[in-house]
Amino acid sequence: MELTGAEIVIRCLQEERVEYVFGYPGGAVLFIYDELFKQEKVKHILVRHEQAAVHAADGYARSSDRVGVAIVTSGPGLTNAVTGIATAYMDSIPMVVISGQVPTFAIGEDAFQEVDAVGITRPCVKHNFLVKDVKDIASTIKKAFYLARTGRPGPVLVDIPKDVSNHKTAFEYPGSVSIRSYHPVGKGDSVQIGRAAQMLLEAKRPMVYSGGGVVLADASGQLTDLVRLLGFPCTNTLMGLGGYPANDKQYVGMPGMHGTYEANMAMQHCDVLLAVGARFDDRVIGNVEHFAQVPRKIIHIDIDPSSIAKRVKVDLPIVGELKMVLDELLGVLRGSRQTPDAADMAAWWKQVDEWRAKGGQRFYKKSSEIIKPQFVIEKLYEVTGGDAFVTSDVGQHQMWAAQYYRFNKPRRWINSGGLGTMGFGLPAAMGVQLVNPDATVACVTGEGSIQMNIQELSTCKQFHLPIKVLTLNNRYLGMVRQWQEFFHGNRYSESYMDALPDFVKLAEAYGHIGMRIDKPSDVEPALKEAFARKNDLVFMDFRTDPTENVFPMIPGGKGLSEVILAEDL
């Protein structure tokens, strides 16, 4: 029996056991939406803006081990999706985006709602396809899922012209896929792994630097075993939070621009640095030349060879799937008669603990008059028992959430680390809640970010998503204001958020519960009340201290030891 292209698209999604797709209909995807309508296996979540569809698919993927799926129409549907796709690309999130395209005979004629989808997305996808023949749909979608989830994951776009989705052909979903020009890596080089083990055992001031790759590879068990076996200090990057449990004594906090003093000093002064699934991002190591001033051996394990030696020189590269490499490394270490030198380790820990005492990340001036944003996150951690999925937008609130919510499990912290996309938090939380229906989901945001995708409160209402939105409302684009205070002579150019809506009424207008919290003493009761409402979305408008800044801070272009601490000012 022959099926239409649109039927084949839906059958492929069923074959991939896709439970939810996030999307928005339009002319070029009408046939696909018609087929969605006729079945029940693949459930569609109608967002209010295509950017949100992609962020929701992204949150869905980040908080599970599945591939997120979004469907958008041609032209503006696709261009609206681009920010979401770029967000997923920067953070290596497995995702398939299906976009409609104008009919093949109209391509290139500046047809209504035509845009070169493959051309526009090329720099921000792992790969993309324009399907010109209905016979190619099944094999292309199979490839798209395979590419999205294997190797270094990433978003893959499949662009399907309207006429192709209406042509007919026999359907057979390929059982397997092989692409002659694509060979994701598996195990690492055993000789290199053996050398790495030796280097680690002989280190005097070792440090483990674990990134988002550990979370994506579901390798946090192996990473945790390794760090505990060796007794080394460990830092998780912004993307890697939860990869190693934050409550563990060997955890030294997050590194980088707003990382802890101890994590940054240990990164700077270690003699052997083990980087796992991390990429020496500019927000992590700051100034490359400053970082290179201190001699240290770097072991870098990553699935993507191009991440190695991109920004810093690496002494011992290991390319491979993290779980396999860490398992093998653990095997070598457990089989070795040697252990790290106890005296060296004691001296190193003494130093790290001195930094820890000086740096006190959890330092801010408590107040009984005005709500400190850090205090809200501390209370959020307590009220949720540290067990919530926390999404965030971008800015000061993101950094405070990363610093003050202690993530003990991977895939619990969902943020746009690479692209830094405001408007990510709420739609991402929708995806998180759908794939974790019984979980507590909190979206920590600011009054600036939330307004970039606030229309999704409507989607949350329609699909009964009981997300708890915590808006740290300081009436400023806080991170912009902070930089203007430090580096632009207190000239607060366009960073004051004037004419804010009444968020309580706005939440109520969307059919949700709104709360405004002005006093520190009301923070905990409000959170308790909100989280007790298991079936409701509660929008909390916390009026926070507008002058609060994120510390510690390493100014852009500075080195890891050139940090400004709160108490320095």
Added chain:
Amino acid sequence: MRHIISLLMENEAGALSRVAGLFSARGYNIESLAVAPTEDPTLSRMTIVTSGSDAVIEQINKQLNKLVDVAAVMDLSEGEHLERELMLVKVRAEGDAREELKHLADIFHGRVIDVSDCTYTIELTDTCANLDSFLEAIGRGLILETVRTGASGIGRGDRILKL
């Protein structure tokens, strides 16, 4: 330093723009880029001439390998290799200069492939550097038009780039 990189990629629409886009997006230099299908029509062979520090060249090779459509990459400059470029150059050829230009073309193993009352079109295949020398020898004043293909490269002996 100048590097000449060869690669095999799927002969599909958009494949060329993936490579060109990679170079512009990451700020790498392209001196020239030559591409055409191979004996296997599903594969294209591309030769890229680029320059950069060792670290940049390493990244270029890795980033090219990362492109899903790219099946194999070889930095020809890392070993013995041959490179050739085809050039067509139209020159003003009048009076005494006609004989002189013909003579110059012979010295550089070029061929005059088209003649008019006042022009010669000379075809020359050689290394990029020798083509440069030829142009220099003629002098810019006489050159009316220059068309170059960019370098094509191949490894010497048993250095083979094949799937």
